[in-house]
Amino acid sequence: MTTPEAWVDRDGEARADQDSAAQAGQAWEARAELDGAERAGQDGAAQIIEGFARLSEGTLPGRMGITVTDASAERVVGTMPVDGNIQPYGLLHGGASCVLAESLGSVGAALQAGPGRFAVGIEISATHHRAVAVGLVTGVATRVHGGRTTATYEIAISDDRGRRVCSARLTCLLRDQVPPGGHDPGHLAAAAE
Numbered sequence: 001m002t003t004p005e006a007w008v009d010r011d012g013e014a015r016a017d018q019d020s021a022a023q024a025g026q027a028w029e030a031r032a033e034l035d036g037a038e039r040a041g042q043d044g045a046a047q048i049i050e051g052f053a054r055l056s057e058g059t060l061p062g063r064m065g066i067t068v069t070d071a072s073a074e075r076v077v078g079t080m081p082v083d084g085n086i087q088p089y090g091l092l093h094g095g096a097s098c099v100l101a102e103s104l105g106s107v108g109a110a111l112q113a114g115p116g117r118f119a120v121g122i123e124i125s126a127t128h129h130r131a132v133a134v135g136l137v138t139g140v141a142t143r144v145h146g147g148r149t150t151a152t153y154e155i156a157i158s159d160d161r162g163r164r165v166c167s168a169r170l171t172c173l174l175r176d177q178v179p180p181g182g183h184d185p186g187h188l189a190a191a192a193e
Contacts, residue, residue, distance in 0.1 A: 045070065045071050045072060048068075048071045048107070048111065049068050049069065049070070049071055052068045052071070052107055053067070053068070060099060061099065061103045064080055064084070064085055064096060064099055064100070065080055065081045065084065065085070066078055066079070066080045066099070066100055066103050067079050067080075068103075068104070068107060071107055071108070071111065072108070072111060073108055073111035073112040073143060073146060073151075074108070074142070074143050074146075075108070075140065075141065075142050075143070076104045076105070076107045076108040076111075076140075076141040076153075077104070077138065077139070077140050077141075078100065078103065078104045078107075078138070078139050078141075079136050079137065079138050079139070080096065080099075080100045080136070080137050080139070081135075081136055082132050082133065082134055082135055082136065082137060083134070086133075090133055091131040091132065091133055092131065092132040092133070092137065092165065094126065094128050094166075097126060097128065097137070097157050097165065097166040097168065098124060098126050098168065100137065100139045100155075100157060101124065101126060101139060101141070101155040101157065101166070101168035101170060102121050102124055102168075102170055104139045104140075104141035104153070104155055105121070105124075105141045105151075105153035105155055105168075105170035105172065106119050106121055106170070106172060107141075108141050108143055108151065108153050109121075109151040109153065109170075109172035109174065112143065112146045112151040112174065113151070113174040113175075116176075117174055117175060117176055118174070118175045118176075118177070118178055118179075119151065119172040119173070119174055119175075120172060120173045120175060120179060121170060121171070121172050121173075122150075122171055122172060122173045123169075123170070123171045124168060124169070124170045124171075125168065125169050126166055126167070126168040126169075127166065127167045127168075128165070128166050129164050129165060129166060129167065130159075130163060130164070130165055132159045132165050135159060135160040136160055137157050137158065137159055137160075137165055138157070138158050139155050139156070139157045139158075140155065140156050140158075141153040141154070141155045141170070142154050142155075142156075147174075148174065149173065149174055150171055150172065150173060150174060151171070151172050151174060152169065152170065152171045152172075153169070153170050153172075154167070154168070154169050155167070155168040155169070155170060
C-alpha cells in the first residue's frame, strides 16, 4: 500500500488542496487500522477455533465430533463425521445435520455479537437433499444478516465429493446476558488463553 498523494473526489477528479490532503491522510490512517485489525482477526480465528474445541468437550457438538476449521463473523467452516451420527437406516441423521448447522451458525453469531454478548438460536430450518452413509460432511455457514440484535446464517453442508447434502438457515438472537438457567462459558477467544 502506498501513501496517497491526492484525494479523488466523487467524480473521479484528483484534488491536491490542503483539505483533500488531510482527508487522504485520515483515509490512509483508517486503512492502516483496518489492516492491523485484519491481521489480528487472522490470529483471533485460531484462538476462536481452539476455544470452540475446548468449550465443546462434553457437549453435543463435541460428542458428535464437530470440528471448526475456520471462523469469522462472516463465514464459519466445520466438519462432522458421518460415523456415529447415523439413523437406523445407516444414513446421516437429519438431526445431526441440523446440529452441525446450528453449531457453525452459532459460532458466527457469537463473533457477530462480540465480547461479553451471547448468541441464542431462535429458528432453524433445513432441507435434506441427499443421503450420506460414510465419510465426513463439511458445513459452511455464511452470514446473510448481521445486526445488533439478530444474526442470520445460511449453512451449506456437503459430502466428501462436494455434493450438497443439506441446506439450512439459522437465526440467532444476540443478547447482552445469558438467558435464565444458562451459564457463561466465557468469550470463545478468551477460552483459548
